[in-house]
Amino acid sequence: MTSIINGKEIGQEIRKSVENRVKELKEQGLTPGLAVILVGDNPASQTYVRNKQKSCEAIGIFSELIKLPAEVTEEELLEQINILNNRDDIHGILVQLPLPKHINEDNVIATISPEKDVDGFSPVSVGKMMLGQETFLPCTPFGVIKLLEYSGIEIAGKHAVVVGRSHIVGKPMGQLLLQKDATVTYTHSKTPDLPSITKQADILIAAVGRPNFITKEHVKPGAVVIDVGINRDENNKLTGDVNFAEIEQIASHITPVPGGVGPMTITMLLYNTVQSAEKQLSQDK
Numbered sequence: 116m117t118s119i120i121n122g123k124e125i126g127q128e129i130r131k132s133v134e135n136r137v138k139e140l141k142e143q144g145l146t147p148g149l150a151v152i153l154v155g156d157n158p159a160s161q162t163y164v165r166n167k168q169k170s171c172e173a174i175g176i177f178s179e180l181i182k183l184p185a186e187v188t189e190e191e192l193l194e195q196i197n198i199l200n201n202r203d204d205i206h207g208i209l210v211q212l213p214l215p216k217h218i219n220e221d222n223v224i225a226t227i228s229p230e231k232d233v234d235g236f237s238p239v240s241v242g243k244m245m246l247g248q249e250t251f252l253p254c255t256p257f258g259v260i261k262l263l264e265y266s267g268i269e270i271a272g273k274h275a276v277v278v279g280r281s282h283i284v285g286k287p288m289g290q291l292l293l294q295k296d297a298t299v300t301y302t303h304s305k306t307p308d309l310p311s312i313t314k315q316a317d318i319l320i321a322a323v324g325r326p327n328f329i330t331k332e333h334v335k336p337g338a339v340v341i342d343v344g345i346n347r348d349e350n351n352k353l354t355g356d357v358n359f360a361e362i363e364q365i366a367s368h369i370t371p372v373p374g375g376v377g378p379m380t381i382t383m384l385l386y387n388t389v390q391s392a393e394k395q396l397s398q399d400k
């Protein structure tokens with residue numbers, strides 16, 4: 116029987132423990148704060164940002180939305196980040212991606228103070244992650260690791276195949292699996308004969324950004340299949356990168372979209388924000 120991994124439920128469970136940590140911080144006089152910068156009026160980005168804010172509110176994290184017009188200059192955006200870097204009521208800073216084309220995302224991310232980089236995207240965070248040092252882990256791959264652990268899926272010794280090599284999902288995902296002692300293979304759009312490699316996966320991570328890309332020819336019976344895709348069709352309906360109906364028949368575990376990895380991404384953002392506030396408190400003492 117295939118087990119459907121419930122990211123909403125696992126996320127809720129983790130959020131409860133994060134909420135308790137928020138309460139303890141508040142008893143000590145500190146409210147964790149997350150600042151979200153939204154540039155322009157992309158409707159999908161607005162929805163995500165609203166969800167992040169609602170999730171913060173639900174567990175007592177203060178959240179502040181900074182909305183900037185699509186025409187904002189890079190300089191003005193960097194100035195806003197610097198203001199947030201210096202505010203001691205803000206413990207996490209998230210700049211919603213993608214940014215308008217005239218702004219250099221690398222410059223923006225590198226300006227976020229590593230102490231407040233709760234997305235785990237900055238060069239310092241990525242470097243520390245690679246070295247296995249304590250840092251904020253990027254929320255989506257971190258959430259996938261938690262999903263596997265909460266589902267009782269062994270990672271050590273398994274062959275994990277990652278499809279996709281983005282800076283925010285594919286690359287760090289492979290790294291975190293490697294740190295958990297998986298044997299990791301990276302694949303991507305230039306990989307010849309992809310199915311011959313994905314078919315070897317005990318754990319298959321789909322992070323391609325193409326709807327229903329992973330079909331039964333890619334999957335070994337009994338594999339664990341994690342769908343990181345969030346594609347919207349013309350009716351605004353959400354679909355993953357995995358052909359769920361097909362793979363559900365053969366996988367041992369599979370994550371649905373929605374209700375799989377997505378809710379975990381937000382959960383780990385809350386987790387990182389609280390972690391950051393706790394660190395500030397311990398340094399103030």
Ligand SMILES: Nc1nc(=O)c2c([nH]1)NC[C@@H]1CN(c3ccc(C(=O)N[C@@H](CCC(=O)O)C(=O)O)cc3)C=[N+]21
Pocket residue numbers: 162163166209210211212213234254345353372373374375376377378379380381
């Ligand atoms: N600086 C930055 N950090 C991000 O973490 C970031 C970003 N920019 N830009 C956009 C992507 C996308 N992303 C999602 C988070 C949660 C869901 C999520 O909760 N999805 C729900 C469904 C939500 C719905 O129905 O729309 C689910 O899969 O069940 C989806 C997508 C974070 N991102």
